[in-house]
Amino acid sequence: MTLHLDDRQRAMLLEMGVRVWLPGAAFALAPQGAGDTAATDPVRLPAQRPVPAPPPTAPVLAPVLAPAAGLQALQNMDWAALAQTAAQCQACGLCAGRTHSTLDAARASQARWMVVGDPPDDQEDSAGQAFVGDNGTLLDNMLKAVGAVRTGGALPQGMDAAYVTKVSKCRVPAGRVPQAAELAQCSAYLQREIALVRPQVIVAMGRFANQVLLAESPEAATLPLGRQRGTVYRYQGVPVVVTYAPQALVRNPADKAKAWADLCLAMDVLAAGT
Ligand code: SF4
Numbered sequence: 001m002t003l004h005l006d007d008r009q010r011a012m013l014l015e016m017g018v019r020v021w022l023p024g025a026a027f028a029l030a031p032q033g034a035g036d037t038a039a040t041d042p043v044r045l046p047a048q049r050p051v052p053a054p055p056p057t058a059p060v061l062a063p064v065l066a067p068a069a070g071l072q073a074l075q076n077m078d079w080a081a082l083a084q085t086a087a088q089c090q091a092c093g094l095c096a097g098r099t100h101s102t103l104d105a106a107r108a109s110q111a112r113w114m115v116v117g118d119p120p121d122d123q124e125d126s127a128g129q130a131f132v133g134d135n136g137t138l139l140d141n142m143l144k145a146v147g148a149v150r151t152g153g154a155l156p157q158g159m160d161a162a163y164v165t166k167v168s169k170c171r172v173p174a175g176r177v178p179q180a181a182e183l184a185q186c187s188a189y190l191q192r193e194i195a196l197v198r199p200q201v202i203v204a205m206g207r208f209a210n211q212v213l214l215a216e217s218p219e220a221a222t223l224p225l226g227r228q229r230g231t232v233y234r235y236q237g238v239p240v241v242v243t244y245a246p247q248a249l250v251r252n253p254a255d256k257a258k259a260w261a262d263l264c265l266a267m268d269v270l271a272a273g274t
Contacts, residue, residue, distance in 0.1 A: 064187060064211050064215045067091075067184050067185050067188040074189060074191075074192045075191070075195070078196075079105045082103060082192055082196075083104065087100070087101045087103075091188075092185040092186065094168060094171070094173075094178070094186075097171050097172070097173045098125065098171065099125045100125060100126065100127070101169040102124050102125070102128060102166045103169045104128060104129050104152070107163065108151070108196070109151035110163075111151050111162055111197050112200045113160055113161065113200075113201060113203065113266075113270075114162070114193075114197050114203070115131075115205060116164075116167050116190065116205065116209045117130060117131060117165070117166050118205070118206035118207065118209050119178050120168070120170070120171045121247070122171065124166065130164045134246075138246045138249060143162050145263070147160055149162065151163045163193070165193055166209075167183060167187075167190060167209040167213075168208075177208070183211060191236060194235070194236050194238060195236075199238055201239050201269045203242075203263070203266050204241070205242075205243055210228055210242045213233065213235045213242070214228065214240070216233070217234075225242065225244065229243065229262060232265065242262065243258070243259045243262035243263070
């Protein structure tokens with residue numbers, strides 16, 4: 001496909017650390033030459049995107065199964081009831097460390113884009129919101145680069161809405177990772193969010209978000225991220241593209257070019273309307 005980048009999107013890509021030429025990346029952005037006169041520049045995206053080799057010590061994750069009985073009532077709830085239930089939920093042990101659930105009814109909206117991140121960190125737990133601080137700023141810039149803004153505010157003309165959430169609504173105690181059973185329990189909330197948001201594409205950002213959203217592709221769910229990338233999966237009937245967590249990109253800016261390639265794949269999905 002051909003992607004046109006305007007000045008704002010170019011600025012966002014620069015903010016992400018993605019330059020107009022990406023050596024070794026899955027695609028190339030056309031250099032902005034001195035002779036450019038139009039407001040937008042054509043960018044070619046080749047059809048094939050190579051999948052990088054996995055790291056030698058990739059962790060093995062347990063598959064995430066369906067939530068246990070007891071949370072079925074969520075599937076009939078509206079946004080307000082869902083957020084209130086999450087704020088008081090004791091369905092798994094993660095409730096013990098919760099200050100605030102990150103399921104924020106103030107951001108409730110249908111949206112073409114949905115972003116699902118790893119369990120909340122301390123900042124997100126304190127704020128009761130997904131993706132805050134430096135990670136949130138980077139995510140907002142990534143979204144702007146694809147022409148989307150978070151739900152919860154005014155939608156600028158010509159922009160798409162993006163609903164952002166966390167794969168679990170409660171933070172995980174320091175020193176351990178979320179258990180497959182905890183992620184499975186909280187997936188009942190995620191499933192209701194998906195039904196309410198009705199996204200056309202889901203971007204899974206991070207190891208644990210991927211673990212849940214690839215539950216219907218068990219052969220891929222336990223692979224390292226490098227081998228999961230470049231494929232369009234399905235969850236609850238919605239196309240899913242996986243990529244790096246913003247916090248990982250903040251730590252390792254070299255992966256921002258790969259994350260941009262993943263966002264381009266998500267844009268391909270939207271453009272195809274599959
Ligand atoms: S992580 Fe999810 S399932 Fe577990 S207590 Fe929190 S809201 Fe409930």
